[in-house]
Amino acid sequence: MSSAIPFLDLIAPHLELERELVGVFRQGLHTAGFVGGPMVEEFEKAFATFCEVGHCVAVSSGTDALRFAMTASGIQPGDVVITVPNTFIATTEAISQAGALPEFIDIDGQTYNMSVDKLQQFLEKQCTRDKSGKLISLRSGRPVTAVVPVHLYGQMADMDSILRLADKYGLTVIEDACQAHGAEYFSKKLNRWMKAGSMGRAAAFSFYPGKNLGACGEGGAVTTNDAALASTSRMLRDHGSVKKYYHDMEGYNGRLDAIQAGLLHVKLPHLAGWNAQRRDRAAGYNQSLASNKVVTLPFEPAWSRAVYHLYVIRTSDREGMMNHLKTAGIGTGIHYPIPLHLQKAYASLNYSEGDFPVAERVASEIVSLPMFPQLTVQQQAKVVEEIQFYCQGSH
């Protein structure tokens, strides 16, 4: 059954741009330029400019972008890469596929991003130095070499603090910016607003259709200011080659289709406006739900300009509220219901319930409300009305 108010409307933005998007398909058909070529290169240039970085390498998915960024930044098989448990599994899949081992840090209870205090505690108390001075995780006995903050729901993690700790402990920082195209962070250190994807050694973006900038299929990108890292990422996406049939190393088939690059290039000039609409809708929810004592609203620190890939509230009676909204024809989601350390796929990591209490509690209470640029004021009013109605009746 289709919702009267969908969780996400993927049709409206495409119909708005139908003529230009069809033009890209036509250009692809007429030139048979399906893989590589000018459409990819032009999009890469434009997305690098948007992210305020020197280089963008377009790849086949956000997962590949993460994996290539990690490998190209020198993360070695057997290394430990630190991340959070409340992310999509792609973050840790990429860590494992790069040959490394994920270890988790709990999240901040307000922003739901990596807790800087917990990261500091981990580095100070759960690691040691070996004879050669390498930082070793006491948990696994392996060298800790990198940290992957995830800019969850479109809000950046506290990058100044993470970069300060990373610098102190010699860690590489790879941003998982897959949900954060255009998000900004005010760096006190640099005294200016910084774009997601421009602060770490490298970053990964996803262009999965539902993202703030989505392809009409799969796609992703590595962004970086490091020319060598960019050129290794280019090789990794293309079977380890710079010149056709000359392979300097083994790589992957991880390229972005030219037609997808063209479609993304058509959409890119609209991204800032779409993000502004998302921020506007978030402000609308914040204002109309401010008096509701049953739900916890998203928290945006003064240093953050989030792009609300998702608008996520918390309530102890999640199931009841979601069922009520479903009956009223309103779509919702949970991002994500089971933290990664408790997933079957990671049973071998030997984490247990209670290891990351903040992430576990948050996972049991979060609900993502309808959020997309074309969400109308009337639709939003209806979502708010149903939430208020349910909360009054249930308490």
Ligand SMILES: Cc1ncc(COP(=O)(O)O)c(C=O)c1O
């Ligand atoms: C936080 C996060 N990391 C990584 C990914 C992986 O991106 P993709 O689905 O394009 O491989 C996603 C997207 O689903 C994501 O939300």
